[in-house]
Amino acid sequence: MKTISLLKAALSQDMNMFKYSVKRNSSKLKKILFPVFLFIAVCVSIGTYAYMIGKELAPYHLTYVMLSMFVIIVTVMSFIEGIYKSQGILFEARDNDLLFSLPIKKSQILFVRIVKLLLFQLIYNFMFLLPAFVIYIYFEKPTINFYISSLLMSLLIPIIPTVISSILGYIIKLLSSKFKSKKIIQTLLSSVVFLVIFYLCMNLDGFIQGIASKATSINEMLIKIYYPLGLYINLIDNFEILDLLKLILINLIPFGLFVLFGSKSYFKIISNSKSSATKHKINSKKKFIIKRKPIVSLVRKELKRYFSSPIYMFNTSFGLLLCVVVTIILCFKGQGVFDMILADYGVKGELSLSIIFYFFILFVCSMTSITSSSVSLEGKTINITKSLPIDEKTILNSKILTCYAIELPFILFGYILFFIKFKPSLLYVVLITLLGILMILLNACIGLITNLKYPKMNAMNDTEVVKQSMSSMISIFIGMGIFVGSILVVCFLNKYLNLDLLLILHIIFIAIISVILYIILMKVGVKEYRRINV
Amino acid sequence: MIEIKNVSKTYNGEKKALNNVSFNINDGEIFAFIGHNGAGKTTMIKSLLGILDFEEGDILINNKSIKENPIDCKLDMAYVPDNPDLYENMSAIEFINFVCDMYDTPTYVRDENIKKYATMFELEDNLNDDISSFSHGMKQKVALIAALAHDPKVLVMDEPFVGLDPKAVFDVKELMKKMAKEGKTLFFSTHILDVAEKLCDRVAIIKNGNIVKIGKMKDIKGDSSLEKVFLELGEE
Numbered sequence: 001m002k003t004i005s006l007l008k009a010a011l012s013q014d015m016n017m018f019k020y021s022v023k024r025n026s027s028k029l030k031k032i033l034f035p036v037f038l039f040i041a042v043c044v045s046i047g048t049y050a051y052m053i054g055k056e057l058a059p060y061h062l063t064y065v066m067l068s069m070f071v072i073i074v075t076v077m078s079f080i081e082g083i084y085k086s087q088g089i090l091f092e093a094r095d096n097d098l099l100f101s102l103p104i105k106k107s108q109i110l111f112v113r114i115v116k117l118l119l120f121q122l123i124y125n126f127m128f129l130l131p132a133f134v135i136y137i138y139f140e141k142p143t144i145n146f147y148i149s150s151l152l153m154s155l156l157i158p159i160i161p162t163v164i165s166s167i168l169g170y171i172i173k174l175l176s177s178k179f180k181s182k183k184i185i186q187t188l189l190s191s192v193v194f195l196v197i198f199y200l201c202m203n204l205d206g207f208i209q210g211i212a213s214k215a216t217s218i219n220e221m222l223i224k225i226y227y228p229l230g231l232y233i234n235l236i237d238n239f240e241i242l243d244l245l246k247l248i249l250i251n252l253i254p255f256g257l258f259v260l261f262g263s264k265s266y267f268k269i270i271s272n273s274k275s276s277a278t279k280h281k282i283n284s285k286k287k288f289i290i291k292r293k294p295i296v297s298l299v300r301k302e303l304k305r306y307f308s309s310p311i312y313m314f315n316t317s318f319g320l321l322l323c324v325v326v327t328i329i330l331c332f333k334g335q336g337v338f339d340m341i342l343a344d345y346g347v348k349g350e351l352s353l354s355i356i357f358y359f360f361i362l363f364v365c366s367m368t369s370i371t372s373s374s375v376s377l378e379g380k381t382i383n384i385t386k387s388l389p390i391d392e393k394t395i396l397n398s399k400i401l402t403c404y405a406i407e408l409p410f411i412l413f414g415y416i417l418f419f420i421k422f423k424p425s426l427l428y429v430v431l432i433t434l435l436g437i438l439m440i441l442l443n444a445c446i447g448l449i450t451n452l453k454y455p456k457m458n459a460m461n462d463t464e465v466v467k468q469s470m471s472s473m474i475s476i477f478i479g480m481g482i483f484v485g486s487i488l489v490v491c492f493l494n495k496y497l498n499l500d501l502l503l504i505l506h507i508i509f510i511a512i513i514s515v516i517l518y519i520i521l522m523k524v525g526v527k528e529y530r531r532i533n534v
Numbered sequence: 535m536i537e538i539k540n541v542s543k544t545y546n547g548e549k550k551a552l553n554n555v556s557f558n559i560n561d562g563e564i565f566a567f568i569g570h571n572g573a574g575k576t577t578m579i580k581s582l583l584g585i586l587d588f589e590e591g592d593i594l595i596n597n598k599s600i601k602e603n604p605i606d607c608k609l610d611m612a613y614v615p616d617n618p619d620l621y622e623n624m625s626a627i628e629f630i631n632f633v634c635d636m637y638d639t640p641t642y643v644r645d646e647n648i649k650k651y652a653t654m655f656e657l658e659d660n661l662n663d664d665i666s667s668f669s670h671g672m673k674q675k676v677a678l679i680a681a682l683a684h685d686p687k688v689l690v691m692d693e694p695f696v697g698l699d700p701k702a703v704f705d706v707k708e709l710m711k712k713m714a715k716e717g718k719t720l721f722f723s724t725h726i727l728d729v730a731e732k733l734c735d736r737v738a739i740i741k742n743g744n745i746v747k748i749g750k751m752k753d754i755k756g757d758s759s760l761e762k763v764f765l766e767l768g769e770e
Contacts, residue, residue, distance in 0.1 A: 289631060289645050297635035301621060308623035380619035386585040387615075388636040389608035533586055 002104055006112045011119065035470060038477050039127065047131030051138075058139040064233050068222050070132035071157065071229050074125040076201070078158040081121055081467070082165025083194060087186065088311045088463025089117050090166060091173050095460055096270055107263035114166060114259065120468050121158035129154055142236065149235035152247070153228075159251040160228065163258045168193055170262060170269075177269050187310040194318070294390055298398030303405060305377060309462045312373065316466075319367040320410035326360065327414040331421040354424050355499065358432055361411065362486055365439030366479035368407055371447030372472045374399045376456040376465040380534050392526040396448060403444040411436045431503050438510045443479060445517035450474045452528035535561050536582065536688060536719055541591035543577055543743075551577040552588065553743040559721055559736075564714050566730040567723040568764060569740035575723040576616060578740065579692050582721070583613050595688060609637065612686035616693040616723075618673035622666040626657065629665060630680045637684040647683040654705050655679065670697040678706065689713065691722035695729060707733055731760040739767055 053066040090113050093099075099109050133150055136142065172193065176186040223230025231247045234240070292300070306312055330353075378385060385395060415436065419429060454470035466472060490502050497505075536559040543552040551574045559565040569575050580586035582593055584604040593600045595607040620629055627648070634644040652658040655675040665673060674697045681689060689710075695703050710720050710733065724730050730737055731751060737760070738748040746767055747754055755763050 289627070289641060289648060291639070291641045291644070292631075292635045294636050294638070297632050301624070301632055304623045304628075305621070380617070381621055383580070383585050383615055384613075384620065384633075387583045387608065387611075387613040388633065389605045390636050391605055530587060533580075 003108045003111060006099075006104065006108060007115060010112050010116050035474065038474060041481075042127050042477060043131050046128055047135060050132045050135040054135045054139050061140070063136050063139045064236060067132055067136050067236075068229055068233060070128055071153070071232065072226060074128050074157055075161050075226065075229075077128070078121045078125065079161035079165050080194075080197065081124065082117060082158075082162045083168060083190070083197065084311065084315055085117055085120075085463045085467050086162075086166040086169030087173055087190070088461045088467075089113050090169060090266075091270055092311075092461045092463070100267060100270075105263070106266045107259050110263045110266050111259045114162065114255070117162050117166070118158050121162060122155065125154065125157055129157075145239040146236050149232055149239065149244075152244075153232045153235075156228070156247065156251040159255050163254045166258060166262070173269050174265070183308065183310050187313055190310065190314050191321075194314075295394055295398055295401070298390070298395060299401050299405060302374065302398055302402035305374075306370070306402065306406065309377070309466075311463045311466050312377065316368055316370045316406075319364040320407060323361070323364045323410050323414045327417045330357075331417050352499075353422060354428055355503075357418060358428075358435065358503065359483075359487060361414070361432060361435055362439060363483050364411070365407070365436065365443055366483040367476070368403075369443055369447045369472065369475040369479060370403050370406060371399050371444045372451050372475035373447075373462075373465045373469065374402070375448065375451040375529070375532070376459065376469060376471065377462060379457055379459070382457065382532060382534055386530075392529045393522055396521060396525055396529065399448060400441065400444040403440050407440050408436070411440075427500060428503075431507055434507050435510070438507065438514050442482075442510060442514040442517065443475075445514065445521050446478050447471070447475045448521055449517065449525055450478075452525050452532075455532055457532065457534045535559065535594075535596055536721060537594040537597075538578075538582070539592050539594070541578075541581060541588050541593060543574075543581055543586065543588040550743050552581065554591070555740075555743070555745055556591075557738055557745060557748055559719055561719055562714050562717045563735045564710055564720045564733055565722075566734040566737045567721065567740060568725070568727065568730055568737060568760075569723075573740045574743040575740060576692055577743075579613075579690055579721075579723060583611065583690055584608055610687045612681035612684065612689050614674075614677045614681050614689075614691040614694050616696065618670065618677045618697075620665050620673055620676060622664070625662050625664055626668070626676045626679075627661040629676060630661075630683055633680040634683050639684040643685060644683050647685065648679060651679040651682050654709075655702055671699055671702065674698055675702060682709075686718070688719040688721070691720075693724060694722055695724065695726055703729075727760045727764060731755070739764060741767060 050066055050070065053069070054063050057063050057065055090110070093113070100106075129150075136146070140146075172186060172189045176182045176189060179185045220230075222233055228247055228250055231243050231250070234243050235247065375382070415432065418424070424432075451469075451471040454474070456465050456469045456471070459465045459469070486506060490506060493502055538555055538557050541552050541555045542550065544550050555574075555578065567575050567578065577586065581588045582595075582600065584600045584607060596610050598606045598610075600607045621632070624632065630648055631644070648661075649658070652661055655678065657672065657675050657679065660668070660672065665676060668676065674694070678694070681691075694706060698706065707729070714720055714735075734751060736748070736750050737754060739746050739754075747763070751760070754760065
């Protein structure tokens with residue numbers, strides 16, 4: 001009963017994100033229309049991709065390979081998302097004091113928090129799996145076995161990756177709680193784990209080829225790649241109760257074991273990570289009374305907030321780190337790096353390095369959404385900010401400037417290396433510089449507008465805001481849309497127009513949207529900011 | 535001076551948190567706002583500070599409308615929130631400096647005031663510590679120093695005595711009396727009726743968004759105690 005009550009309390013908080021009463025206020029109807037539209041758009045895009053693969057495989061009755069691909073994709077996604085979220089959800093919740101003071105077992109608290117992690121993953125996964133299932137049904141007209149197995153598999157998929165990522169998160173938190181500078185160590189360790197995963201993903205091809213050469217059938221290969229996947233594919237064709245039991249137990253046993261053993265030191269880690277702050281005393285004589293301009297002070301405040309949250313930093317800096325790493329590799333290894341990556345995606349032929357780098361920068365900027373959480377992360381402190389004699393435009397501008405302060409150094413570093421090594425034309429230098437500047441503005445405006453439309457001011461921890469809020473999801477999808485849309489349009493128009501002209505037009509287009517969104521932000525956003533009541 | 539004129543505020547188009555509320559608070563006056571939980575005290579304070587929009591009426595701070603001229607109004611005011619949710623990632627001195635920057639307080643003024651109030655609240659040794667390491671009372675003290683550091687003309691406080699130690703409560707009360715003597719306006723909400731009774735020039739009792747009683751302390755309580763009057767009004 002206690003666990004159910006805990007679950008209800010935890011999930012009611014999360015589900016507020018999807019709960020909109022449309023009766024009393026018609027604007028709430030508008031609020032829900034956009035996410036629904038976005039959800040459908042993503043499902044349709046993924047469905048189209050699944051259809052393209054399924055169409056090739058269906059004549060040979062190999063459509064299940066397409067299904068396997070999607071299962072692997074969501075498994076990897078669940079794992080990566082778990083790495084991002086586990087530390088925040090498991091250890092940095094604001095209700096720690098409250099829950100640990102209640103007569104509840106630690107294992108119950110840990111269980112509820114892992115369920116929270118799983119629930120959001122299920123929603124994300126559903127967006128990828130639903131189109132794949134529909135396409136499979138369309139081509140294969142499967143029996144009831146498929147529906148039962150797929151429903152079960154959809155529920156089970158995130159369990160193993162979430163448990164593994166939670167174990168990693170647990171170890172990172174355990175290690176970092178032993179240091180004085182816990183947050184820095186936590187961010188560093190998380191980055192190392194993430195880079196290792198990234199490296200392994202890049203080398204997955206060799207691993208799969210190794211397995212494929214030894215396997216006698218595709219099914220055997222799938223089982224060797226990921227055992228639960230092989231069981232699932234078996235169940236679709238030959239529904240055997242033993243396989244079903246194996247599939248359930250193989251997922252639930254690690255989950256149960258983690259809750260059982262993880263709860264042993266759970267309280268200790270949380271209290272250790274808290275104790276740091278009280279010991280953190282600096283020389284009492286070192287006081288700084290410095291007068292700054294309000295906008296400078298606001299940007300400093302935003303930066304301090306950014307650097308105080310490992311999940312916020314970690315979530316938004318991946319694209320920026322990628323920019324630096326890829327540019328360095330590019331300078332040493334030349335165009336071959338991009339050709340190799342693009343060949344993996346089936347893109348071959350003579351693509352100019354400049355155009356690839358241009359779109360790479362577009363990708364990096366589109367994927368870095370800092371402002372989509374910045375209003376929500378203010379939480380109750382928004383009342384302090386709102387009570388100060390500063391107009392809302394200055395506050396919003398300070399959030400945009402913070403994006404420049406964080407993103408620009410990484411992008412400029414990439415630019416300088418690229419310009420020195422490849423000596424592009426002056427026009428290109430101007431265009432790509434403008435691209436970086438404009439894209440930061442555009443993405444900052446998109447993030448702020450969505451965050452003001454969908455604020456989450458009472459979140460239990462930063463992870464809920466950064467990873468599980470409507471605004472961060474929408475911003476990332478819009479960013480992806482801008483990136484993919486830009487590529488498609490440029491590729492299409494390339495037949496009719498000169499590439500330089502196309503890039504100029506692209507920049508003009510980005511500039512126009514940025515200015516329009518900035519104006520909207522300064523008019524509508526200001527009102528929305530004023531309306532937030534915590 | 536604060537002039538509250540026919541202010542009404544509704545939440546979600548349904549619940550009326552403030553219903554046609556009107557009253558004035560003069561310069562040099564200490565004014566307390568008392569009422570049960572959910573009576574509308576915090577809504578009134580947030581509306582007064584420009585944190586919350588209200589549908590009807592207006593609020594004037596030194597003859598300037600909070601609706602039309604919010605920045606000028608806020609420049610005259612300082613706010614101490616009920617639950618000191620401060621910027622936890624900053625140190626106390628960084629937070630106080632941040633607030634002073636927003637008010638464009640000259641360096642010598644903030645330097646003098648920070649020293650004065652940090653000594654008064656025995657916080658001078660903790661100014662460089664992270665706010666996240668502070669107790670509730672210490673955070674309340676930081677909020678008070680930040681509010682006082684820029685010499686506000688109007689001080690608005692939501693439950694200022696909650697979490698403070700007895701010495702700090704005494705110091706805040708003395709400070710409020712001193713500020714009132716200097717002609718400043720002090721407006722605060724409280725549940726501690728004893729404090730209201732001994733400290734305030736005037737008091738207003740709010741119930742379900744309506745002002746049910748307002749006036750000088752002796753007029754409101756007569757021969758009875760404020761606590762008795764408050765409880766009787768609650769039962770009506």
